[in-house]
Amino acid sequence: MVRYVLRRVVYMLITLFIIATLSFFLMKMLPGSPLNAEDKLSEEQKQIVLEKYGLNDPVPVQYVNYLAGLVKGDLGISFAFSNTPVTDILMDRIGPSAQLGAQALVVGTILGVLLGLIAAVFHNGFLDYTSTIIAVIGTSIPNFVFAGILQYFFASELQWFPVALWGDFKHTVLPTMALMIFPMATAARFVRTEMVEVMGSNYIKTARAKGIGEVGIVFKHGLRNALIPLITVIGPMAVSLMTGSMVIEQIFAIPGIGEQFVNSVIMNDYPTIMGTTLLFAALFVAIILIIDLLYGLIDPRIRIGGNNS
Amino acid sequence: MEGTTADMEKMKHSSTESAPKELFVLAQQKEDTSEKISGPSRTFFQDARRTFFKNKFAVLSVILLIIIIIMSFVGPTMNDHGIDDQDLARAKMPARVPVLENLPIPGFEGVLRDEFKGSNVEEATNNAYSRYDNQKDFIDIEVLSEGDGSKNSAEVRATYRVYEAKGMEDEYFWLGTDSLGRDQWTRLWEGTKVSLLIAFIAALISLVIGVAYGGIAGYYGGKVDDVLMRILEVLVGIPSLVVILLMMLVLDPGITSIVIALTITGWTGMARIVRGEVMKLKNQEFVLAARTLGQSNKRIIIKHLLPNISGIIIINTMFTIPDAIFFEAFLSFIGLGITPPQASLGTLINTGFDNIMLYPYMLWFPAIMISVIMIAFNLIGDGLRDAFDPKMHK
Numbered sequence: 001m002v003r004y005v006l007r008r009v010v011y012m013l014i015t016l017f018i019i020a021t022l023s024f025f026l027m028k029m030l031p032g033s034p035l036n037a038e039d040k041l042s043e044e045q046k047q048i049v050l051e052k053y054g055l056n057d058p059v060p061v062q063y064v065n066y067l068a069g070l071v072k073g074d075l076g077i078s079f080a081f082s083n084t085p086v087t088d089i090l091m092d093r094i095g096p097s098a099q100l101g102a103q104a105l106v107v108g109t110i111l112g113v114l115l116g117l118i119a120a121v122f123h124n125g126f127l128d129y130t131s132t133i134i135a136v137i138g139t140s141i142p143n144f145v146f147a148g149i150l151q152y153f154f155a156s157e158l159q160w161f162p163v164a165l166w167g168d169f170k171h172t173v174l175p176t177m178a179l180m181i182f183p184m185a186t187a188a189r190f191v192r193t194e195m196v197e198v199m200g201s202n203y204i205k206t207a208r209a210k211g212i213g214e215v216g217i218v219f220k221h222g223l224r225n226a227l228i229p230l231i232t233v234i235g236p237m238a239v240s241l242m243t244g245s246m247v248i249e250q251i252f253a254i255p256g257i258g259e260q261f262v263n264s265v266i267m268n269d270y271p272t273i274m275g276t277t278l279l280f281a282a283l284f285v286a287i288i289l290i291i292d293l294l295y296g297l298i299d300p301r302i303r304i305g306g307n308n309s
Numbered sequence: 310m311e312g313t314t315a316d317m318e319k320m321k322h323s324s325t326e327s328a329p330k331e332l333f334v335l336a337q338q339k340e341d342t343s344e345k346i347s348g349p350s351r352t353f354f355q356d357a358r359r360t361f362f363k364n365k366f367a368v369l370s371v372i373l374l375i376i377i378i379i380m381s382f383v384g385p386t387m388n389d390h391g392i393d394d395q396d397l398a399r400a401k402m403p404a405r406v407p408v409l410e411n412l413p414i415p416g417f418e419g420v421l422r423d424e425f426k427g428s429n430v431e432e433a434t435n436n437a438y439s440r441y442d443n444q445k446d447f448i449d450i451e452v453l454s455e456g457d458g459s460k461n462s463a464e465v466r467a468t469y470r471v472y473e474a475k476g477m478e479d480e481y482f483w484l485g486t487d488s489l490g491r492d493q494w495t496r497l498w499e500g501t502k503v504s505l506l507i508a509f510i511a512a513l514i515s516l517v518i519g520v521a522y523g524g525i526a527g528y529y530g531g532k533v534d535d536v537l538m539r540i541l542e543v544l545v546g547i548p549s550l551v552v553i554l555l556m557m558l559v560l561d562p563g564i565t566s567i568v569i570a571l572t573i574t575g576w577t578g579m580a581r582i583v584r585g586e587v588m589k590l591k592n593q594e595f596v597l598a599a600r601t602l603g604q605s606n607k608r609i610i611i612k613h614l615l616p617n618i619s620g621i622i623i624i625n626t627m628f629t630i631p632d633a634i635f636f637e638a639f640l641s642f643i644g645l646g647i648t649p650p651q652a653s654l655g656t657l658i659n660t661g662f663d664n665i666m667l668y669p670y671m672l673w674f675p676a677i678m679i680s681v682i683m684i685a686f687n688l689i690g691d692g693l694r695d696a697f698d699p700k701m702h703k
Contacts, residue, residue, distance in 0.1 A: 014546075019547055023555060029559060030559065141680045142639070142683065144642055144658060148672050148676055151665060156666055239548065243550060261643075273558065277551050281551045284548040284551070
């Protein structure tokens with residue numbers, strides 16, 4: 001197990017190294033420098049600025065410095081906000097994004113599991129079809145369309161919630177709802193399929209034969225087994241939350257990382273773009289690693305398989 | 310001998326229980342039918358087709374998609390407004406459709422309608438006037454509540470006949486115009502065409518690369534497989550979102566760049582699946598037979614292996630297409646995709662959001678279109694998955 005974990009961590013670091021290298025050289029290829037807005041500077045002043053940003057060094061030296069900075073958590077200095085390190089910008093903005101993502105993931109997954117459970121218990125009944133339709137719609141319709149519907153009806157027309165901006169809990173309701181649609185629908189579909197299969201298995205028959213009540217069977221024997229494979233869809237869910245954060249935060253004007261990314265794209269602020277990209281990559285790779293390790297911990301069958309390979 | 314004794318027995322019975330002898334007929338020995346195959350034999354694909362066409366949702370989705378594809382070519386030619394005919398004089402016109410405008414269905418009458426509040430009716434009415442360009446002659450006011458003088462207690466519903474106010478009674482913008490006065494009907498279908506085109510091309514290229522890569526890795530196995538799979542592992546480790554975003558930053562925005570960005574990451578899933586399937590099949594007897602007959606490796610892969618896994622390839626492609634549509638819309642939405650004056654569903658939705666409060670129809674039409682397309686593709690994908698699953702054949 002330890003060897004397996006170590007190997008996975010090494011793979012993860014290699015992946016991150018490749019992404020970092022890729023983004024560094026892409027950054028060098030792109031036009032633009034911190035001087036773009038400051039054309040009035042004299043040659044001497046320009047030199048001082050370039051020196052400060054380390055842009056006078058040869059590219060390989062810059063590359064080594066960049067990697068050394070990354071190890072220390074230094075993502076460079078923003079072009080758009082002079083003198084502000086990208087790390088600071090991102091740290092300032094990680095709060096709202098993390099809160100929205102966590103809320104959407106938790107609420108979405110719980111609702112999705114419930115939907116899937118209801119669908120499986122009333123297999124082929126009216127409730128099953130209803131929750132299947134919800135699941136198909138939820139996985140198909142892009143979350144920015146949902147955001148539009150929510151914003152128009154609940155904020156603009158009914159005025160139950162604020163249209164946009166960031167403040168207290170009320171501000172998080174609509175963005176969370178827009179973000180959670182995909183996790184909810186995915187979980188619902190997955191739990192339904194798994195649950196139908198589990199409920200038809202022999203150990204459920206045994207439990208019934210022993211005279212355990214239906215509630216006990218569904219929750220204790222059925223759901224617990226059906227939930228294990230749900231871990232595998234956390235990956236796609238995380239991706240949907242990351243793409244979602246970019247559009248949803250933009251739509252609801254939330255000062256999060258996604259909104260920062262979109263604004264940086266508009267302002268050609270390459271260091272911030274690359275920093276955000278790296279952050280997303282690191283998050284994603286870490287999530288995948290945790291999922292794999294978690295899967296081994298929860299389901300002993302996988303752990304044995306992992307040792308053999 | 311035995312027969313006769315049996316008959317004698319029956320006669321005895323019949324005489325006692327009054328069943329006449331002539332009712333008894335000698336049983337004819339029937340041919341054994343248990344080995345016979347009832348019904349015509351069908352190939353796997355015929356079975357799959359039957360199962361698919363039984364799925365009403367999937368069939369409906371196919372019909373809808375065909376209509377949408379045809380309309381994306383025919384639609385822009387149905388009126389004389391071009392995709393980039395800008396005219397600020399007719400900006401933000403609401404939707405107006407002949408015939409429909411006379412029916413009591415809201416949305417296509419060519420009017421803007423909203424509720425306005427004020428401390429009394431007059432103030433509310435003035436709010437409505439100032440909102441609708443002060444064209445008092447063309448604004449109908451309907452009082453909803455008189456109000457008692459306190460703030461926002463009075464409410465009126467104002468209906469602004471925009472087409473009359475602008476002297477365009479003969480003009481019809483079926484889905485309205487955007488903030489630059491461009492016809493939304495034309496732009497919606499052009500945008501749909503661009504979005505579908507990107508999705509189809511990206512899915513097709515992903516399919517070709519993925520099948521070739523996976524097929525070669527799976528069929529040749531050994532060192533070839535090892536090398537190809539290690540490369541693939543590294544590529545899969547890099548989140549596709551990151552790759553797509555980086556590619557879009559470097560490349561000039563446009564259809565080609567989106568296709569490139571989508572295919573760079575899109576083919577890996579297909580390659581993995583095809584590799585697994587080929588490895589399963591390559592040791593079967595029909596492949597051995599083909600090899601014995603002296604067929605080349607290339608021919609075996611193309612002629613014998615691929616047709617056997619075509620079901621899985623088709624299903625996978627059907628789920629790649631909506632993914633590509635989503636990513637195109639996503640990229641255009643955050644400003645990295647299609648650039649104006651070209652339209653795509655993503656850019657249309659993006660401009661729709663800028664006007665969501667006052668002109669929500671600019672968002673609804675492209676939003677409905679992308680939703681319908683996504684749902685249709687997903688339903689077709691589900692239908693195909695069931696159709697290619699032998700357990701679902703009845």
